[in-house]
Amino acid sequence: MEVPILKQGGFLIATIQAALTDADLLHLRSALAQQVVRFRSRAVIVDVTALDVMDSFASRTLREIAHIIRLRGAETVIVGIQPEVAFAMVQLGLTLEGVATSLDLEEGLAYLNQKTKRTS
Amino acid sequence: MAEEIRVPINSDHDIVIARQKGRALMVSLGFTSVDSTLVATAISELARNIVTYAKHGEIIVKSIDGHHRAGVLVIAQDDGPGIANIQLAMRDGFSTSGSLGMGLPGARRMMDEFEIISEPGRGTTVRTKKWAR
Numbered sequence: 621m622e623v624p625i626l627k628q629g630g631f632l633i634a635t636i637q638a639a640l641t642d643a644d645l646l647h648l649r650s651a652l653a654q655q656v657v658r659f660r661s662r663a664v665i666v667d668v669t670a671l672d673v674m675d676s677f678a679s680r681t682l683r684e685i686a687h688i689i690r691l692r693g694a695e696t697v698i699v700g701i702q703p704e705v706a707f708a709m710v711q712l713g714l715t716l717e718g719v720a721t722s723l724d725l726e727e728g729l730a731y732l733n734q735k736t737k738r739t740s
Numbered sequence: 741m742a743e744e745i746r747v748p749i750n751s752d753h754d755i756v757i758a759r760q761k762g763r764a765l766m767v768s769l770g771f772t773s774v775d776s777t778l779v780a781t782a783i784s785e786l787a788r789n790i791v792t793y794a795k796h797g798e799i800i801v802k803s804i805d806g807h808h809r810a811g812v813l814v815i816a817q818d819d820g821p822g823i824a825n826i827q828l829a830m831r832d833g834f835s836t837s838g839s840l841g842m843g844l845p846g847a848r849r850m851m852d853e854f855e856i857i858s859e860p861g862r863g864t865t866v867r868t869k870k871w872a873r
Contacts, residue, residue, distance in 0.1 A: 639760065642752040642788075672777065673759055675784040676842045704777035712781065712846035713832055 794820020
């Protein structure tokens with residue numbers, strides 16, 4: 621299941637729509653790393669609202685995505701982590717430290733508009 | 741809905757199938773959404789360990805009866821290389837595969853009872869239970 625990546629102004633929005641295999645997650649990582657360069661994007665939003673499980677591999681891959689994007693000089697925000705998923709992540713010991721998160725897409729866009737204002 | 745599911749684990753795709761079927765069974769047994777998510781996440785970690793270390797194995801999830809409460813038993817079994825040092829494998833951040841090393845200790849925290857039987861060369865069996873609150 622490939623994750624669609626939408627270009628919206630200076631932002632890339634990746635909306636996960638169904639459960640992802642490890643291979644899907646790695647594909648998302650390389651697709652975002654390439655597209656952020658191709659479109660000179662200032663920020664990436666990964667919408668995980670549809671994910672009902674975030675295990676250690678998914679969590680690690682999202683953190684890697686955020687770090688890769690940061691090295692490209694852009695911001696990343698993960699939006700839509702469900703309450704049960706957040707609960708399970710904390711029990712697992714995975715807290716996405718150093719990665720920006722927002723409640724939903726709208727909040728994520730507001731956060732990024734604020735964050736990238738000065739550089740735009 | 742069957743009271744027991746069995747999912748052969750041979751690839752990363754099977755990890756997704758195992759946790760989805762496990763969650764569906766939990767929901768049908770009346771577990772809360774939080775508990776179903778915890779167990780689905782634990783299944784995901786155990787199934788990934790099978791793929792990473794043993795390549796092939798099986799996840800079994802079945803309903804069990806406790807004293808006046810419902811529960812589920814998750815069994816993850818493989819005939820892989822086994823675990824040389826179980827104490828070390830249960831420690832946060834320890835991994836021989838370059839992963840975060842949170843899978844086994846994390847799965848134990850998400851479940852109520854947790855037991856590993858493993859010996860080098862003899863495969864690994866994890867039996868873990870979650871009780872309804």
